Amino acid sequence: MARRTVSLVPRWCSRVFSVELDGAAVYFAPREKHRGEDAPRLFGDARGGHARLYSLIVCGGDRITRAKFHGELRDKLLRELPPGCDVSPMSSFVPDVRDSLLKGYFLKDNSQGSSTTEGLLRDMSQRDPVSVCSYLKCVEGQVWTQRLWSPPGSPEMSKDFYVVPSDAPECHPSTLNIINSDVFYSFEEAHDVIKQCGDIIPEAASVLELLRSRVEARSKPDFPVIVVEGLDATGKTTLTESLRDALGATLLRSPPQCLSPARARFDREPPLIRRAFYALGNYITAEQIGQEGMKKPVIVDRFWHSTAAYAIATAVSGQACNLPAEGSEIYRWPGDLLQPSLVVLLTLDPEERKTRLRNRGQGKTEEEEKLDQNQLFRIKVEKAYQRISGPAFVTVDASPSADQVLQQVLRLIRAKCHL
Numbered sequence: 001m002a003r004r005t006v007s008l009v010p011r012w013c014s015r016v017f018s019v020e021l022d023g024a025a026v027y028f029a030p031r032e033k034h035r036g037e038d039a040p041r042l043f044g045d046a047r048g049g050h051a052r053l054y055s056l057i058v059c060g061g062d063r064i065t066r067a068k069f070h071g072e073l074r075d076k077l078l079r080e081l082p083p084g085c086d087v088s089p090m091s092s093f094v095p096d097v098r099d100s101l102l103k104g105y106f107l108k109d110n111s112q113g114s115s116t117t118e119g120l121l122r123d124m125s126q127r128d129p130v131s132v133c134s135y136l137k138c139v140e141g142q143v144w145t146q147r148l149w150s151p152p153g154s155p156e157m158s159k160d161f162y163v164v165p166s167d168a169p170e171c172h173p174s175t176l177n178i179i180n181s182d183v184f185y186s187f188e189e190a191h192d193v194i195k196q197c198g199d200i201i202p203e204a205a206s207v208l209e210l211l212r213s214r215v216e217a218r219s220k221p222d223f224p225v226i227v228v229e230g231l232d233a234t235g236k237t238t239l240t241e242s243l244r245d246a247l248g249a250t251l252l253r254s255p256p257q258c259l260s261p262a263r264a265r266f267d268r269e270p271p272l273i274r275r276a277f278y279a280l281g282n283y284i285t286a287e288q289i290g291q292e293g294m295k296k297p298v299i300v301d302r303f304w305h306s307t308a309a310y311a312i313a314t315a316v317s318g319q320a321c322n323l324p325a326e327g328s329e330i331y332r333w334p335g336d337l338l339q340p341s342l343v344v345l346l347t348l349d350p351e352e353r354k355t356r357l358r359n360r361g362q363g364k365t366e367e368e369e370k371l372d373q374n375q376l377f378r379i380k381v382e383k384a385y386q387r388i389s390g391p392a393f394v395t396v397d398a399s400p401s402a403d404q405v406l407q408q409v410l411r412l413i414r415a416k417c418h419l
């Protein structure tokens with residue numbers, strides 16, 4: 001992936017657009033010249049050619065504003081658009097160029113009359129960090145143009161571009177902005193995001209306060225550090241508590257207890273802010289590991305694998321093959337984060353996991369709910385877990401009895417950590 005960073009003032013004709021329909025992406029590009037290609041069916045399918053089509057791309061403003069607005073935009077559209085409007089996720093990007101992804105929505109307006117939609121678009125284009133384009137069928141056949149939208153009656157100054165189909169890029173567009181927007185590879189990068197949120201999220205101050213006295217764990221702990229990972233209800237709590245007792249170890253968690261009061265608030269925030277919060281949680285836990293690991297073995301319930309794998313699986317839309325391939329820099333371990341001696345990933349047949357969830361009968365977080373319903377998301381989380389590089393990593397089948405799983409993991413720890 002090229003490292004060039006692209007300006008946020010979009011030059012549409014250097015970009016490709018992608019609209020997601022039923023989990024598959026349709027790619028097209030606005031170009032100055034028309035080379036005889038038909039526009040993608042996305043345009044031709046508009047009812048009798050009479051639907052009004054728009055793209056709304058979030059751009060301008062700082063990254064916190066953009067992230068917050070993108071999170072709110074879909075709700076706003078669904079709430080305020082008249083019946084007969086379809087809204088699909090959309091993005092605009094420069095193929096294979098990092099940080100070039102801008103997110104938004106494609107709007108197909110089949111409603112009677114255009115005043116409600118146009119009123120909403122006018123307000124948004126004047127007030128919000130969003131760029132609105134409209135699409136027009138220009139001649140017979142399937143030739144469409146894209147134009148920066150302006151409210152009816154305003155002097156039209158923008159240029160028309162032909163809409164031509166475009167090939168799928170080598171890197172899936174949703175992977176272009178993952179680095180330091182969904183996954184953070186240093187304390188500083190995550191810290192900067194939470195610092196920038198101080199004005200809008202009161203809880204940010206308490207998180208920053210906890211980090212003020214942070215001492216970076218510089219030396220390797222004397223005792224082994226074993227992280228247990230896995231989807232919810234795979235048996236992490238059961239296993240980590242048994243390991244603590246069997247090894248006389250300290251049991252820690254990420255995010256640590258001290259972040260619990262702020263967690264629910266950050267869980268409601270868009271990925272940029274939410275993932276920065278979890279990333280910082282790992283640094284606080286790392287500090288605790290540094291201290292406890294000088295006295296006895298340390299067992300950790302979730303750590304950086306969880307932060308990265310859930311973030312990547314959420315950011316990458318569509319099929320699991322859209323995930324970056326093994327070896328991608330997206331899966332690298334942060335250079336300034338303590339590496340455990342061993343990471344144990346518990347895997348479980350989805351049906352057995354559901355049975356355990358049902359039997360446990362506790363409330364679920366929104367992300368757990370999504371995991372349960374969405375087989376594809378679960379596959380993406382598991383694949384991402386397995387591709388993360390850095391510390392020694394082993395997968396353990398968690399379907400045998402709790403004691404059998406414990407014995408198996410103890411054997412692995414003894415073999416790999418010389419305990």
Ligand SMILES: Nc1ncnc2c1ncn2[C@@H]1O[C@H](COP(=O)(O)OP(=O)(O)OP(=O)(O)O)[C@@H](O)[C@H]1O
Nearest residue numbers: 231232233234235236237238356360400401402405
């Ligand atoms: N090996 C096992 N065999 C059968 N049931 C198990 C086993 N391990 C754990 N359980 C049961 O499965 C349920 C989920 O286990 P546990 O709470 O340890 O999972 P978890 O991974 O910590 O979940 P979460 O991440 O959601 O907190 C519990 O009711 C637990 O008693």
Ligand SMILES: Nc1ccn([C@H]2C[C@H](O)[C@@H](COP(=O)(O)O)O2)c(=O)n1
Nearest residue numbers: 232254255278302303306307310367
């Ligand atoms: N170190 C961590 C721990 C958790 N998360 C996120 C990932 C999921 O959204 C959720 C799962 O946690 P649980 O419900 O099992 O407490 O929290 C993370 O990103 N990093």
